[in-house]
Amino acid sequence: MDYGQVVANGLMIGAVYACIAVGFSLVWGVLNVINMMHGSFIMLGGYLTFFAWLHLKVSPIVSVVPVAAILFVVGYLIQYLMINRVVMQPVLTTLTLTFGLDMILYNFMNLWFTATPRRVVLDLGRLDLGGVILPLDRVVAMGLALLLTGLLYTVMRTSRIGRAIVAVRMDRDAAALMGIRVNKVYAITFGIGALMAGACGALVAVVFPITTSVTGLFLGKAFVICVIGGLGSVPGALVGGLALGLIEAFAGFWFSPQTAILAGFVIMLVLLVVRPTGLVGRRGYE
Amino acid sequence: MKRLPYVAFALWFLLLAAVPFLASNYFVKIATFLAMYAALALSWNFIGGYTGYPSFSTAAFFGLGAYTGALLQNAGLWVGLAWACAAVVTTVFAAVIGFAILRMRGHYFAIGSIALVEALMLVASILADLTGGGEGLNVKIMPGGPDYIGRVFLYTMLGIMLAAFITTVLVDRGRLGFGLRCIQQNEDAADMVGIDTRRYKTAAFALSAVFCGAIGAAYASWVAYISPSDSFSILLTLKVPVMVLLGGPGTIFGPIVGSAAFVMMEETIWSKYLEYHQAVLGLVIVLLIFFLPGGVLRVFRRRAAA
Numbered sequence: 001m002d003y004g005q006v007v008a009n010g011l012m013i014g015a016v017y018a019c020i021a022v023g024f025s026l027v028w029g030v031l032n033v034i035n036m037m038h039g040s041f042i043m044l045g046g047y048l049t050f051f052a053w054l055h056l057k058v059s060p061i062v063s064v065v066p067v068a069a070i071l072f073v074v075g076y077l078i079q080y081l082m083i084n085r086v087v088m089q090p091v092l093t094t095l096t097l098t099f100g101l102d103m104i105l106y107n108f109m110n111l112w113f114t115a116t117p118r119r120v121v122l123d124l125g126r127l128d129l130g131g132v133i134l135p136l137d138r139v140v141a142m143g144l145a146l147l148l149t150g151l152l153y154t155v156m157r158t159s160r161i162g163r164a165i166v167a168v169r170m171d172r173d174a175a176a177l178m179g180i181r182v183n184k185v186y187a188i189t190f191g192i193g194a195l196m197a198g199a200c201g202a203l204v205a206v207v208f209p210i211t212t213s214v215t216g217l218f219l220g221k222a223f224v225i226c227v228i229g230g231l232g233s234v235p236g237a238l239v240g241g242l243a244l245g246l247i248e249a250f251a252g253f254w255f256s257p258q259t260a261i262l263a264g265f266v267i268m269l270v271l272l273v274v275r276p277t278g279l280v281g282r283r284g285y286e
Numbered sequence: 287m288k289r290l291p292y293v294a295f296a297l298w299f300l301l302l303a304a305v306p307f308l309a310s311n312y313f314v315k316i317a318t319f320l321a322m323y324a325a326l327a328l329s330w331n332f333i334g335g336y337t338g339y340p341s342f343s344t345a346a347f348f349g350l351g352a353y354t355g356a357l358l359q360n361a362g363l364w365v366g367l368a369w370a371c372a373a374v375v376t377t378v379f380a381a382v383i384g385f386a387i388l389r390m391r392g393h394y395f396a397i398g399s400i401a402l403v404e405a406l407m408l409v410a411s412i413l414a415d416l417t418g419g420g421e422g423l424n425v426k427i428m429p430g431g432p433d434y435i436g437r438v439f440l441y442t443m444l445g446i447m448l449a450a451f452i453t454t455v456l457v458d459r460g461r462l463g464f465g466l467r468c469i470q471q472n473e474d475a476a477d478m479v480g481i482d483t484r485r486y487k488t489a490a491f492a493l494s495a496v497f498c499g500a501i502g503a504a505y506a507s508w509v510a511y512i513s514p515s516d517s518f519s520i521l522l523t524l525k526v527p528v529m530v531l532l533g534g535p536g537t538i539f540g541p542i543v544g545s546a547a548f549v550m551m552e553e554t555i556w557s558k559y560l561e562y563h564q565a566v567l568g569l570v571i572v573l574l575i576f577f578l579p580g581g582v583l584r585v586f587r588r589r590a591a592a
Contacts, residue, residue: 034393091393092340093575099524100571107565220404223397262408265401272398273386
C-alpha cells in the first residue's frame, strides 16, 4: 500500500467524519450544549437504515431521507420538551442531562437491537485509479456525506430558518427582540443536529459494522473534529473531518488502528491548550 | 447545632466500620463501596464543587492509580507502598495536566477532561507488553481468606474516605477554599483581587486526583483484575459528579450524602432491573436535573452568569 492509497482512504473516511461532526458542531455552537447523545443518534440512524434494507429491501441511498426525517422529529421533541428547560444553565447541567438521556436511549437500543455487529452490504465493486483502489460503496458514502454537508451549508446561508439560527447564535437576546422565537429555533437546530447524525448513520451502515458498542467512539470523533476544525461552522467541521480522516489513516498505516484513535485525542488535547479556536472559525462561547 | 453534621458523620463512620461484626460479607462489600464512592465524590468536590469547573476526569485518575498500583505491586512492591506511590503518581500527573488544561473554561474544559479518560484508556490498551492490553492485568490476590480481605479493604477505603473528609474540612475553612469559592463565583474578579487563580485551580485539580489514585490502586488489589475499559470507565466519570450534584456541590457533607443515596439506589436497582439498569440510572439523572435543581444545583446556576 502506498501513500496515495493512504490519502484516498483518509479522505473517504474523512468526508463521513465531517458529516458526523457537522451536526454536533452546530448544536454546540448555537445552543452551547454538548450533546452526548450524538453517537447514539448516529447508531439509531444506522439501525433504521439496516432494518429498512434487510426487511424492506430499501437501498441506503433512498432510506437516508426518511431516516433523517425521523431523527429530526426525535431531536426536535427532545430539545423542545426537555433540554430547552435547562438550556441556559452551565455545561455541567446540560451535559449531564444529555448523558442521562443517552443512557436511556443506549439501554433500549441494546435491548432491541442487541450488540451484534451488522452491516449493509452493497456489492458495488471497486474503482482502480492507477493503483489506488477505491471501493465504490465508500465512494458513494463519501459523495453523499459531502452532498449533505453542502446542503446544510446552503440551508444555513440562504434559507430563512438558517439565517434565524445564525442570528440566535450571534446574539440570543437581540434575535428574540427581532421577533425570532428562540425556543423554536433551538428545537429546530437540535433537530437538524439529530437529522445530520441520522443521515450519517445511514452512510456509516454502508462503510462500518453497526453496533451499539461504538456509540462512544463516534461521539469521541465528533469532539476531536470540533476542536480541530473550530466550532459552529460547516467549513470548520469539513476541514476537521478531513484532517482527522488523514491523521487516522497515516497513524493507522505507520502504527496501529488503536494508535490512530489515540493520535486524534492527543492532537485534540494539544490543540485545546495551544489554539482553542480551532484551525478554522472562531470561539463559539466561553 | 453546627456540630450536628460532624456527629452524624462520626456515627456513620463508626457504623460502616462495625459492619463486619454485624452483617454478612455482602454488606461488607456495600460498606466498602459506600466509603469508596464517598471518597471519590469528596475528591471531585474540590474541582467541581468548590471551584465550579465541570471536570470529568475522575476515571482518568482512578484508572491511572489502578494501573500504577497494580504494576508496582506485581513488580514486588509492598501493597501499602504501591498504593501510596499510585497516589503520588496520579497527583503529579494531575498537577502537570491541570496546569495546561485549566486554562480552558466551560465546554472546552469539559471536553478536554473527558478526552483525558479516553486517551489514557487507549494508552493502557496500546502498551500491551506492560499492561496486558485489552486482555487486562491480573493482580496478586491478597492471602488471608475472604473475611480478612473484606475487612482490609473496608478499612482501607474508610481510611481514604476519612483522609478526604479531613482535607475537605481543612480546605473549606482555609485560604484555599476561600480562593476556590471566589473562582467559582467570578474567576476574572478573583484574579483581579490578587488570587493566583492558576495555582489555586491546579491545587484543586491535584487534590481531586490524590485520593482517586489511591482508591484506584486499592480497588485494583481488591478485585485482583483490571482492564482498560473497566478502569477508565466513562460511566464512573459521570457517576461521581452526579452523586455530588445529588447531595450538594461545594459543601462538606453533600458528597457523602449524595454518594450514599446513589450507592443504595444503585444497589436496589441492580438487583431488580438488571436489563434496564442503565436506563433507570439515566432516568434518575434526568429527574435529578429537572426536579432537584433548587437546592442541589444552586451553586452551579450562579456560575451561569459568570
